[in-house]
Amino acid sequence: MIATLLVDFSPLKPDFGLLFWSTVFFSLFWLLVGKMAFKPIVKALKDRQEDIRNALDAARQARSEMSDLKTENERVLAEAREEKMAIIKEAKESANLLVAEARDNAKAEAQRILQQAKLDIETAKMAAMVDVKNEIGAMALQIAEKVIRKQLSDQPSNVAYIQQLMDEMDRGGNRAPSQKA
Amino acid sequence: MKRTIILFFTGLFFCGKIFCQFSSVESNNILLASEPTVTHSAPVAGEHEHSEEPPQNHGASGVGEAGHTGTDSHGEHAPFDPKSTAFHHISDLNVFSIGSWNLPLPCILYAPGYGWSVFSSGKFGIDNAHHGNGHLAIDGYVLNHGRVNRISGEFPRGTVEVEAIFSSSDKQSGAHEKDSVRIAGIHYGLDKPSTADAGLFGGGITSFYDFSLTKNAVSMLLVILLLSWAFLSMARSYRKAPGTAPRGAQLLFEPIILFIQDEVAKPFLGRQWERFMPLLLALFFFILGLNLFGQIPFLGGSNVTGNLSVTMVLAVIAFIVVNTNGNRHYWEHVFWMPGVPAWVKTILTPVEVLGVFIKPLTLMLRLFANITAGHMAILIFISLIFIFGQSGANTGAGLGASLGSGLLTIFMMSIELLVAVIQAFVFTLLTACYIGAAIEDHHHAAEEHHG
Numbered sequence: 001m002i003a004t005l006l007v008d009f010s011p012l013k014p015d016f017g018l019l020f021w022s023t024v025f026f027s028l029f030w031l032l033v034g035k036m037a038f039k040p041i042v043k044a045l046k047d048r049q050e051d052i053r054n055a056l057d058a059a060r061q062a063r064s065e066m067s068d069l070k071t072e073n074e075r076v077l078a079e080a081r082e083e084k085m086a087i088i089k090e091a092k093e094s095a096n097l098l099v100a101e102a103r104d105n106a107k108a109e110a111q112r113i114l115q116q117a118k119l120d121i122e123t124a125k126m127a128a129m130v131d132v133k134n135e136i137g138a139m140a141l142q143i144a145e146k147v148i149r150k151q152l153s154d155q156p157s158n159v160a161y162i163q164q165l166m167d168e169m170d171r172g173g174n175r176a177p178s179q180k181a
Numbered sequence: 182m183k184r185t186i187i188l189f190f191t192g193l194f195f196c197g198k199i200f201c202q203f204s205s206v207e208s209n210n211i212l213l214a215s216e217p218t219v220t221h222s223a224p225v226a227g228e229h230e231h232s233e234e235p236p237q238n239h240g241a242s243g244v245g246e247a248g249h250t251g252t253d254s255h256g257e258h259a260p261f262d263p264k265s266t267a268f269h270h271i272s273d274l275n276v277f278s279i280g281s282w283n284l285p286l287p288c289i290l291y292a293p294g295y296g297w298s299v300f301s302s303g304k305f306g307i308d309n310a311h312h313g314n315g316h317l318a319i320d321g322y323v324l325n326h327g328r329v330n331r332i333s334g335e336f337p338r339g340t341v342e343v344e345a346i347f348s349s350s351d352k353q354s355g356a357h358e359k360d361s362v363r364i365a366g367i368h369y370g371l372d373k374p375s376t377a378d379a380g381l382f383g384g385g386i387t388s389f390y391d392f393s394l395t396k397n398a399v400s401m402l403l404v405i406l407l408l409s410w411a412f413l414s415m416a417r418s419y420r421k422a423p424g425t426a427p428r429g430a431q432l433l434f435e436p437i438i439l440f441i442q443d444e445v446a447k448p449f450l451g452r453q454w455e456r457f458m459p460l461l462l463a464l465f466f467f468i469l470g471l472n473l474f475g476q477i478p479f480l481g482g483s484n485v486t487g488n489l490s491v492t493m494v495l496a497v498i499a500f501i502v503v504n505t506n507g508n509r510h511y512w513e514h515v516f517w518m519p520g521v522p523a524w525v526k527t528i529l530t531p532v533e534v535l536g537v538f539i540k541p542l543t544l545m546l547r548l549f550a551n552i553t554a555g556h557m558a559i560l561i562f563i564s565l566i567f568i569f570g571q572s573g574a575n576t577g578a579g580l581g582a583s584l585g586s587g588l589l590t591i592f593m594m595s596i597e598l599l600v601a602v603i604q605a606f607v608f609t610l611l612t613a614c615y616i617g618a619a620i621e622d623h624h625h626a627a628e629e630h631h632g
Contacts, residue, residue: 009383014489015374029467035459051424
C-alpha cells in the first residue's frame with residue numbers, strides 16, 4: 001500500500017548516485033574547508049577573544065593605576081595645600097612677631113630718646129639754673145657791689161678796705177693762673 | 182539602511198519565486214493537458230506484441246510533436262494533477278530545470294552486465310516544452326520526465342529515435358502501471374534507477390544504477406563551491422590581518438560561527454568543543470546553504486536537503502562521528518546502565534541500543550520531512566490556482582485563486598526561510614548533543630557513588 005502510494009515520491013527513495021555524491025561532496029567540504037577555513041577561523045576568533053580579554057584587563061589595570069595615581073596626586077596636593085597654609089600661618093605669625101618686636105623696639109627707642117631728652121633737659125635745666133644762679137649771683141654781687149660801693153664811698157675806711165679786698169682778690173686771681181703755671 | 186536592503190531582497194525573492202513557480206507549473210499544465218489522448222491509447226507494456234497498435238496520427242518523432250501539436254489538447258482539458266506536479270518539482274532530475282528550460286547535466290550510468298555509459302543528458306534531445314522528456318534513446322536509456330530510465334531487458338547500444346514515452350505520472354488513474362516507451366512501433370517497459378530502499382518505498386534494485394551528477398548533486402556542488410570560496414577567503418583575511426575588526430563576509434558569518442560556538446559547541450561538548458567545530462560548522466552551513474539555495478527563484482528550486490539520500494548521508498556521518506568518539510562511559514550507559522537494578526537493565530539495554538540508531542534516524546527524517554513538506558506546501562498552494570481555474574477554463578476563479586494562493590505562498594515562504602535556518606540549527610545542535618553525550622566524562626563521580 002505504502003509502496004504504491006509512494007511510487008512517484010522519489011525524494012524518499014535513497015538514490016545510489018545521490019548517496020555517493022552527497023558523501024563525496026560533504027566529506028570534501030567537511031575535511032578541506034574544515035581544515036583550511038573553519039579551523040583557522042575558529043582559532044582566529046579565539047585568539048581575538050583572548051586579545052580583547054587581555055586588552056580589557058590591561059585597560060582595567062590602567063584605569064585602577066590611574067585612579068591610584070589620582071588619589072596620590074590628590075594626597076600630594078592636599079599636603080601641599082596644608083603645607084602652604086602652614087607656611088602662610090607661620091609667615092603671618094613671624095610677621096606679627098616682627099611687627100611687635102619692631103613696635104617694642106620703637107617704643108623702647110622712643111623711651112630711650114625721651115629719657116635722653118629728659119636727661120638733656122635736666123642737664124640743660126641744671127646748666128640754666130647754674131647760669132641763672134651765676135647770673136643772679138653776679139647780679140646780686142653787682143647790686144651788692146653797687147650798694148656796698150655806695151656805702152663804702154661814704155666812708156673812706158670802707159674804701160680802703162675794699163681796696164684791700166680787691167687786692168686780695170687780685171692776688172687770689174693771679175694766684176690761680178700762676179698756680180696753674 | 183541595512184533593513185531596507187534586506188526587505189528589498191526579500192520582496193524580490195518572493196516575487197521571483199512566485200513567478201518562477203507560476204511559469205513552470207503553467208508549462209507543466211499545458212503538457213499535461215496535451216497528453217491524455219496519447220496516454221489513453223497506450224497499451225500496457227508487454228501486451229503490445231499481440232495487440233493491434235491504435236492509429237497514431239503523429240509522425241516518427243511522436244514525443245516532440247505531442248507537446249506541440251495542439252490537436253489533442255484542444256478537445257478537452259485534462260484535470261490538473263497537483264500530486265504529480267508537486268512530486269515532479271521536488272524530485273531529483275538528470276536535467277537542471279530553470280523555468281521551462283532544461284539544462285543538460287552529465288549522466289554516469291551503470292548497468293550490471295552492460296557496463297558504464299557516460300554522456301550528457303543533452304544527448305537525449307530534451308524537449309523544453311515537454312517537461313524533460315528526451316526524444317532519443319541512448320544505449321537503452323531514455324529521459325522520462327527529466328529522469329534517466331532504462332529500457333527493460335536487452336536493448337542495443339547506440340542512439341535510437343523515441344516515438345512516445347508513457348508515464349504513470351501523466352495518468353489520472355490511481356493504478357500504477359510501469360512506465361513505457363514506444364520505439365519504432367514497439368512498446369518497451371522502463372526501469373527507474375536503482376534505489377537503496379529495498380522496495381520499502383516502491384523502489385529497489387533495478388536493471389541499472391544512476392551515478393549521474395543530477396540536479397541535486399550539481400546544486401550541492403554549487404553551494405559547496407560558494408561556501409568554500411566564502412570561507413576560504415574569510416580565513417585568508419583572518420590570516421592576513423589578525424586581530425583586526427571584521428570586514429565584509431566576516432561580518433556576515435562571524436556572528437553565526439560565534440553563535441554555533443557559544444550556543445552549540447561549548448555547552449554540549451565541554452572542554453573538547455574545538456575538536457568538533459569544523460564538523461558542526463560544515464553541517465550547519467551545508468544544510469543552511471542548501472535549504473536556502475532550494476528557495477532561490479529561477480534556480481530550479483532544488484530540493485536537496487529534502488531528499489532522503491542527502492539527509493541519510495549527513496545522519497550516517499553524524500552516527501559515525503558519535504560512535505567512534507564514544508568513550509567507555511557512553512558504551513557502559515548503552516549496554517549496562519550503571520546504577521539501576523539488573524532487571525531494569527534488561528529493558529534499558531535494548532532501548533538504549535535502539536536509541537543509538539534512532540538518533541541518527543530522527544536526524545535524517547526531521548530534515549527531510551521539514552524541507553520536503555515546505556516545498557510541497559508551496560507547490561500545492563500554487564496548484565490551487567490551476568485547480569480553481571480548472572486549467573484555464575475558468576479564468577475568473579483562477580485569478581481569484583492566484584491572489585489567495587499568492588498570499589498563502591508568501592506566508593509559506595516566510596515560514597520556509599525560518600525553517601531553513603531552524604532545521605540547519607537543529608541538525609547541528611542535536612549532532613553536538615549526541616557527540617556531547619558520547620564524550621562527556623562527568624559521570625565519574627556518579628559511578629563511584631553507585632559503586
